[in-house]
Amino acid sequence: MNLSKELNRRILMVDDEPRILEELEKVLAAPSQSGNAELSELQNRLFSKPETKRKPVAVYDVCCCHQGDEAIDKVREAIAKEEPFAVAFIDIRMPPGPDGVFAAEEIRKLDPNIQIVMMTGYSDFDISEIAHRIPPEDKLLYMQKPIHSQEIRQFALALTAKWQSDYLLHLQNQKLIESNAYLQEHDRLKSEFVMTVSHELRTPLTIFKNILSNAVAGVMGKVPPKLLCNLEMADEAIGRLASLINDFLDISKLDVSKMELYPEVLCVQETICKLVEMIRFVTDAKNIQLDCLMPENKLYINADYEKITRIINNLIENATKFVPEKTGKITIEVQERGDRIGINVRDNGSGIHGNNKEKVFDRFVQVEKHVGPGKHGTGLGLAICRDLIQLHSGRIWIEDNPGGGAVFKILLPKYTPEMVEKEAEVFTAISP
Numbered sequence: 001m002n003l004s005k006e007l008n009r010r011i012l013m014v015d016d017e018p019r020i021l022e023e024l025e026k027v028l029a030a031p032s033q034s035g036n037a038e039l040s041e042l043q044n045r046l047f048s049k050p051e052t053k054r055k056p057v058a059v060y061d062v063c064c065c066h067q068g069d070e071a072i073d074k075v076r077e078a079i080a081k082e083e084p085f086a087v088a089f090i091d092i093r094m095p096p097g098p099d100g101v102f103a104a105e106e107i108r109k110l111d112p113n114i115q116i117v118m119m120t121g122y123s124d125f126d127i128s129e130i131a132h133r134i135p136p137e138d139k140l141l142y143m144q145k146p147i148h149s150q151e152i153r154q155f156a157l158a159l160t161a162k163w164q165s166d167y168l169l170h171l172q173n174q175k176l177i178e179s180n181a182y183l184q185e186h187d188r189l190k191s192e193f194v195m196t197v198s199h200e201l202r203t204p205l206t207i208f209k210n211i212l213s214n215a216v217a218g219v220m221g222k223v224p225p226k227l228l229c230n231l232e233m234a235d236e237a238i239g240r241l242a243s244l245i246n247d248f249l250d251i252s253k254l255d256v257s258k259m260e261l262y263p264e265v266l267c268v269q270e271t272i273c274k275l276v277e278m279i280r281f282v283t284d285a286k287n288i289q290l291d292c293l294m295p296e297n298k299l300y301i302n303a304d305y306e307k308i309t310r311i312i313n314n315l316i317e318n319a320t321k322f323v324p325e326k327t328g329k330i331t332i333e334v335q336e337r338g339d340r341i342g343i344n345v346r347d348n349g350s351g352i353h354g355n356n357k358e359k360v361f362d363r364f365v366q367v368e369k370h371v372g373p374g375k376h377g378t379g380l381g382l383a384i385c386r387d388l389i390q391l392h393s394g395r396i397w398i399e400d401n402p403g404g405g406a407v408f409k410i411l412l413p414k415y416t417p418e419m420v421e422k423e424a425e426v427f428t429a430i431s432p
Helices: 018-028 034-046 068-080 100-110 127-133 149-216 225-255 268-285 305-322 381-391 417-430
Strands: 010-014 061-065 087-091 115-120 140-144 263-267 289-293 300-304 329-337 340-347 395-400 406-413
Touching: 010 018, 010 068, 018 061, 018 149, 061 068, 068 087, 068 100, 087 100, 087 149, 100 115, 100 127, 115 149, 127 140, 140 149, 149 225, 225 381, 263 268, 263 305, 268 289, 268 305, 268 329, 268 340, 300 305, 300 406, 305 329, 305 340, 305 381, 305 406, 381 395
Parallel strands: 010 061, 010 087, 087 115, 115 140, 289 329
Antiparallel strands: 263 300, 329 340, 340 406, 395 406
């Protein structure tokens, strides 16, 4: 049976009274339509009504059982043949065998998708107990005897349709799960490939970089001015290429969860001041004012030094592309905010507007063209910053600078002296 293409009309009837089973089976069988057809044709002629096609009456494949054990076996056989029942109508009281609740409980274990209707004239079972024993409630209904034939037909029609709808939804979800798994594996393989290629490219690039640097420095002898200019251009281009490869390598490591952190206790002020002194020549060359605003009391974080300095350096370098030369201003602020440390990088550039504040952290996105000539990058820098911050249990976002421009804000967990003492106590306790 191709359940995805044809409606499943298989119905299981379970009742210890043969007469009731016979009546239920008759109700769900296709009634003879010959008499009805003749009457309809006569009415059309008498009242001049146009002939209309009658809708076909639903025909069900009904299987009848007199006891619960027999019903359980029938369900087991149906599943083995891949011809499951859509609906089971089960009487609650069926002496001398097991009661209908037990039978329904076992049937539900065999087939979680079957729609179950419990039928009874009176019952020793509480409805809440039945619901608890035969979940889920959206696949469990109740009918009170005596049962009207139209009620049985409506239940059969609605529940077979519901079974089919649930089944098709299950198939679609299964396809989505399989497709998602395939895409995840494909993405993992892609990241592994990019990571491998990036690793392989770094070695020759390092060799080229060293050769060019030595040539520019005159280690191999005096270089003519024209050749020196070309060598300096090549050296800068290789530096840019190495930076791009490092970005692809890092994003691939983040994708496959292979980015390792080497945390250590860092003084935030000392770390930032050291970085600023190293890169100040870049801002000075463009006449950009670079300031630091920091509290006097030392603040600490437990973080990977190389990763944190890379994040802040990236934000400063990014700001230099957008602020105007000669009147540009970049300010790095450090704030104590409860159990967090705030690091803000302000600039007086063109700012980032509207939805672009979220987009800039997406990969390969460059929402604004920076001021003047220079390298444009891949659009991975801020995405890497966000992922590295998240690895440190922090967050990063953008706000408008009240004086114009943008503010990149970072929050990182604060590392306190109490944490140092606690770690020392733990280390002492486990030391031999």
